[in-house]
Amino acid sequence: xxxxxxxLNFSIFGAFVLITLVIVFRASRNTKTAADYYAAGxxxxxxxxxxxxxxxxxxxxxxxxxxxxxxxxxxxxxLYSIGFLVAWLVALLLVxxxxxxxxxxxxxxxxxxxxxxxxxRAAAAVSTLAVSFFYLLAQMAGGGAxxxxxxxxxxxxxxxxxxxxxxxxxxxxxxxxxxxxTTWVQIIKxxxxxxxxxxxxxxxxxxxxxxxxxxxxxAVAQEGGxxxxxxxxxxxxGINEVSKLNFLSLGIALVLGTAGLPHVLMRFYTVPxxxxxxxxxxxxxxxxxxFYLFTLVLGYGAGALVGxxxxxxxxxxxNSAAPLLALALGGPVLLGFIAAVAFATILAVVAGLTITAxxxxxxxxxxxxxxxxxxxxxxxxxxxxxxRITAVVIGAAAVLGGIFAKEQNVAFLVALAFAVAASAxxxxxxYTLFWKRxxxxxxxxxxxxxxxxxxxxxxxxxxxxxSETSMIKGMDFAWFPLSNPGLVSxxxxxxxxxxxxxLSKEHNAKKQAEMEVRSLTGAGAEKxxxx
Numbered sequence: 125x126x127x128x129x130x131x132l133n134f135s136i137f138g139a140f141v142l143i144t145l146v147i148v149f150r151a152s153r154n155t156k157t158a159a160d161y162y163a164a165g166x167x168x169x170x171x172x173x174x175x176x177x178x179x180x181x182x183x184x185x186x187x188x189x190x191x192x193x194x195x196x197x198x199x200x201x202x203l204y205s206i207g208f209l210v211a212w213l214v215a216l217l218l219v220x221x222x223x224x225x226x227x228x229x230x231x232x233x234x235x236x237x238x239x240x241x242x243x244x245r246a247a248a249a250v251s252t253l254a255v256s257f258f259y260l261l262a263q264m265a266g267g268g269a270x271x272x273x274x275x276x277x278x279x280x281x282x283x284x285x286x287x288x289x290x291x292x293x294x295x296x297x298x299x300x301x302x303x304x305x306t307t308w309v310q311i312i313k314x315x316x317x318x319x320x321x322x323x324x325x326x327x328x329x330x331x332x333x334x335x336x337x338x339x340x341x342x343a344v345a346q347e348g349g350x351x352x353x354x355x356x357x358x359x360x361x362g363i364n365e366v367s368k369l370n371f372l373s374l375g376i377a378l379v380l381g382t383a384g385l386p387h388v389l390m391r392f393y394t395v396p397x398x399x400x401x402x403x404x405x406x407x408x409x410x411x412x413x414x415f416y417l418f419t420l421v422l423g424y425g426a427g428a429l430v431g432x433x434x435x436x437x438x439x440x441x442x443n444s445a446a447p448l449l450a451l452a453l454g455g456p457v458l459l460g461f462i463a464a465v466a467f468a469t470i471l472a473v474v475a476g477l478t479i480t481a482x483x484x485x486x487x488x489x490x491x492x493x494x495x496x497x498x499x500x501x502x503x504x505x506x507x508x509x510x511x512r513i514t515a516v517v518i519g520a521a522a523v524l525g526g527i528f529a530k531e532q533n534v535a536f537l538v539a540l541a542f543a544v545a546a547s548a549x550x551x552x553x554x555y556t557l558f559w560k561r562x563x564x565x566x567x568x569x570x571x572x573x574x575x576x577x578x579x580x581x582x583x584x585x586x587x588x589x590x591s592e593t594s595m596i597k598g599m600d601f602a603w604f605p606l607s608n609p610g611l612v613s614x615x616x617x618x619x620x621x622x623x624x625x626x627l628s629k630e631h632n633a634k635k636q637a638e639m640e641v642r643s644l645t646g647a648g649a650e651k652x653x654x655x
Contacts, residue, residue, distance in 0.1 A: 129456040129460070130275045132456050132457065132460050133275065133456070133459065133460040133463060133464075134275060135460075136460035136461060136463075136464045137460070137463065137464045137467055139464075140464040140465075140467065140468050141293060141471075144297070144309050144312070144313075144468060144471065144472075145296070145297070145300075147301075147305065147308050147309060147312065148296075148297050148300050148301035148305035148306070148308070148309060149300055149301070149305070150305075151301050151302075151304040151305035151307075151308050152300045152301045152302065152304070152305050160302060160303075160304060161302035161303060161483075161508045161511065166393065166394060166395060166396050167304075167394075167396070168307060168394045168395055169395070169400060170395060170399070170400040170401075170402075170403030170404045170406075170407060171403070171404070171407050172307075172311060172404075173307075173391060173394055173395045173400065173401075173404035173407075174403065174404040174405070174406065174407020174408045174410075174411065175310070175311045175314045175315065175407065175408075175411065176307045176310040176311050176314070176391060176394070176404075177388065177391050177404055177405070177407075177408035178314040178318070178407075178408050178411040178412050178415070179309075179310030179311060179312075179313045179314035179317070179469075179472055179473075180310050180387060180388065180391060180472070180473055180476045181208075181382075181388065181408065181412060182314060182317055182318075182412060182415055182469065183259075183262070183263060183469060183470070183473040183538065186205075186208065186415065186416075186419070187317065187321070187419075187446055187466050187469055188443040188444075188445070188446055188447075188466060189204070189262075189442070189443060189537075189538065190202075190204045190205055190208075190416075190419045190423065191419055191422045191423045191426060191445045191446040191449070192423075192426075192435065192441075192442035192443050192444070192445035192446070193423070193442065194419060194420065194422075194423020194424060194426075194427070195343075195423045195424070195426040195427040195430070195432065195435055195442075195445040196349075196350070196359075196427070196432050196435065196436065196442055196445075197350070197354070197359040198343070198350065198353065198354025198355060198356075198359050198423075198424070198427070199354065199355060199356055199357055199358075199359060200357060200358065200359050200371070201359075201423055202419070202420055202423065203371070203374075203375065204378065204539070205416035205419050205420070206416075207374070207375050207377075207378025207379055208378055208382070208412070208416065209409070209412055209413050209416050210378075210379050211378055211379045211380070211381060211382035211383070211542075212382060212405065212408065212409045212412065213409075214379060214380060214382065214383045215382050215383040215388065215405060216402070216405040216406070216409065218383060218554065218557075219383045219389070219553060219554075219557070220392055220401050220402055220404075220405045221398040221399075221401055221402050222398075222557050222643040222644070223389055223392050223401075223553075224392040224393065224395065224397075224398045224400075224401035225398045225642055225643045225644070225645070226557075226639060226642055226643045229390070229393055229483055229487050230248065230252070230386070230390065230480075230483055230484050230487050230488055231248050231251075231252060231386055231389050231390075231484070231549065231553070232244065232245040232248035232249060232252075232484060232487065232488035232492070233487075234553065234556060234557075235247075235248050235552060235553070235556050235567055236248070236488075236492070237556075237635065237638075237639050237642075238556070238562075238632050238635040238636050238638075238639050239556075239563065239564040239567055239632075240564045241492055242492065242493045242496075243564060243568060244564055244567055244568065245488035245489065245492045245493055246488070246489060246493050247567065247568050247571040247572060248484065248488055248571065249484045249485055249488040249489045250571070250572075250575065251386075251544075251548040251549055251571050251574075251575055252386040252480065252481055252484040252488075252549075253481050253484065253485065253518075254544055254548065254575055254579070255384070255385060255386055255541055255544050255545045255548070255549065256386060256387065256477045256478070256480060256481035256518070257481075257518075257521065257522070257525065258537065258538075258540050258541035258544055259385070259387070259473075259477050259538060259541040260474060260477050260478070260518070260521075260522040260525065260526070261522070261525045261526060261528075261529045261537050261541075262529075262537035262538045262541065263470050263473050263474045263477070263522075263526075264287055264290060264291065264470075264474070264522050264523065264525065264526025264527075264529075265287075265443075265526050265529045265537060267286075267287065267290040267467060267470040267471075267474070267526070277439065283439075284527045287523055287526045287527050288523050288527075290470065290471070290474070290523075290526070291474075291519045291520070291522055291523035291526070292519075293471060294471055294474040294475055294478060294519055294522075295478070295515060295516055295519040297309065297471060297475040298475050298478045298479050298482070298512075298515045298519075299512050299515060299516070301475075302479065303390075303394060303479055306472065306475045306476055306479055307394060309468070309471070309472045309475065310472045310473075310476065312468075313465070313468045313469055313471075313472045314411065316465045316468065317415070317465050317466070317468075317469055318411060318414065318415050318418075320461065320462050320465045321415055321418040321419070321422065322414075322418060324418075324422055324425075324449065324450060324453060324458075324462070325418040325421045325422060325425075327453050327454070328421055328422065328425035328429070328449075328453070329421060331429075336421065336424075339421065339424050339425055339428050340354075340355065340424055340428075342427075342428035342429075343424045343425075343427035343428040346427060346428065346431050346432055347431070347433070348431065348432050348433040349427060349431070349432040349433075350432075354424075354427065357371075366605050366606070369605075369606060369611060370605075370606045370607055370608060372611055373543075373606050373607075373608045373609065373610045373611035373612075374539055374607075374608040374610065376546070376610045376611055376614060377539060377542045377543040377546050377608050377609075377610030377614070378539060378542050380542075380546035380550055380610070380614060381541070381542025381543065381544075381545040381546040381550070381610075382542070382545075383550055383553070384545035384546050384548070384549030384550035384553060385541075385542070385545045385549075386480045386481070386484065386545075386549070387473075387476045387477045387479075387480040390476075390479075390480045390483065391404070391476075392404070422445075422446060422449060423445070425449055426445040426446065426448065426449040427445075429449060429452045429453070430445065430448045430449055430452050434448065435448060446462065446466065447459055447462060447463045447466070450462035450463070474522070478515050478518050478519060478522075479511075479515065481514070481515075481518050482511040482512070482514035482515040482518060483511055485510070485511070485514045486507045486508070486510040486511035486514055487507060487511075490506075490507060490510045491507050539608055540582055540587065540608065542610075543578055543582070543608050543609055543610045543613060543614075544574075544575065544578050544579070546610055546613075546614050547574035547575070547577065547578040547609075547610065547613040547614050547616075547617045548570075548571050548572075548574035548575040548578065548617065549571070549574075550614075550617075551570045551574060551614070551617045551618045551620075551621045552567050552570045552571050552574075552621060555567070555570065555621050555622075555625070556639075557643060559625075560633075560636050560640075561625055561626075561631060562621070562625050563624075563625050563628050563630040563631055563632075564628070564630055565624040565625065565627065565628035565630065566621045566622065566623075566624040566625030566626075566628065567621065567624075568624065569620040569621060569623065569624030569625075570617050570618070570620050570621030570624065573616070573617055573620035573621075573624075574613060574614075574616070574617030574620065577609070577612070577613045577616050577617065578609050578613040578617075581604045581606075581609035581612060581613060582609055584601060584602055584603050584604045585602055585604045585605075585606060585607055585608075585609065586602050586605070586606075586607050587607045587608075588601075588602065589601050589602050590602035
């Protein structure tokens with residue numbers, strides 16, 4: 125820890141912020157219409173969008189949280205990587221192409237195609253804001269932990285100021301660049317993050333003569349660690365019945381959550397065709413899969429070369445494993461570079477989340493519910509203005525939430541966001557795309573029901589109170605035994621969607637047939653803007 129050079133780290137970190145702000149500012153000059161602001165004018169190719177999706181998806185949780193989880197808990201930590209990666213097959217096979225064909229900017233567009241516009245768009249916006257807020261909490265906590273480590277800040281007030289600074293920079297990104305600027309930052313960041321992780325992976329393996337079993341042996345031998353337990357299930361979740369259910373619940377939420385994440389779904393609208401949407405997911409799977417293989421080496425490498433005690437006692441705790449490994453390998457310069465890349469990761473992901481949440485409010489609530497779908501140039505300009513105001517409000521809320529959650533493991537916070545997405549969004553999306561009988565009441569029941577059940581179970585779970593790692597220390601009002609509610613909330617949301625539908629007589633067969641044709645063929649879908 126003594127080798128950390130705050131001046132050097134801050135210089136590299138500052139240079140990254142300046143360069144990305146220049147990129148965002150240049151990109152903003154082409155942001156004139158709502159399609160430019162929300163969907164970058166549908167001007168990105170499949171490979172470019174695949175890089176951006178990887179940049180959006182490889183968040184603070186992927187880099188900081190998972191490496192830390194593997195360093196301290198071994199096998200159990202790596203299962204985050206497996207869940208996050210397998211989830212993309214659900215997105216590729218079930219939603220990517222169909223969503224691109226059906227919608228214009230947001231998830232609400234898809235759901236409202238064959239439903240009553242105003243109630244369903246309001247529900248979609250509420251769900252989008254809830255998922256985005258949970259995900260933002262994780263990114264802000266990760267950003268605070270990272271910059272605290274970079275600058276050696278240990279005071280409570282100093283850490284809170286850092287989290288607020290992260291929020292301010294993120295708001296500037298979104299206000300200036302819109303989706304186009306955010307996408308370019310994500311593309312550049314993905315390249316740097318994967319390159320940095322690859323370099324560190326090769327470095328760790330080279331120290332052991334490219335013998336990964338040597339890395340595992342050293343990680344197991346570390347004092348203060350969990351020993352042989354790192355190589356088998358149970359180090360993090362234990363091996364009793366509740367812990368097994370907890371792990372199953374987490375796995376289900378991770379695998380099903382991606383296809384319901386609003387900021388991931390919105391990326392499908394930045395390409396000109398459904399074919400490009402499909403290609404972008406294939407590119408994303410390749411890049412993300414490669415990165416998650418690196419996390420296995422980096423996690424055990426951090427356990428072996430840094431040690432669990434030093435990781436646990438560093439500013440940011442478990443989230444500091446990757447930067448500390450960089451420090452152990454290449455000294456302050458590599459630490460500065462890796463931490464700056466990770467910080468760019470957080471900024472890009474947070475910007476993507478914020479623009480998604482603000483777009484959902486402006487497009488679904490302001491334009492479709494409050495203004496009752498009025499169109500025209502003035503309406504489009506006011507919609508973008510409302511989106512920018514919403515971005516500021518969301519940024520402020522994320523700062524307050526990040527301060528509250530800064531001691532939590534980032535990967536765990538993201539798992540909660542996945543549980544909300546898998547419960548509130550995915551059942552409604554799948555029913556809308558594939559069930560002919562589905563109607564407005566079913567959609568509202570599955571969205572609001574999934575949302576209320578998930579958040580209620582989270583609030584009364586060990587994640588919030590009643591355990592050593594709870595958000596609220598010293599209190600115990602937990603009655604739900606699982607830290608992640610996916611095992612209960614996801615099936616319940618599917619059931620509520622079915623029940624709401626069969627209890628209602630509404631069914632728009634003509635609209636359903638039109639949607640089926642459009643989702644499968646792309647006929648009538650929003651085309652690329654001409655430039």
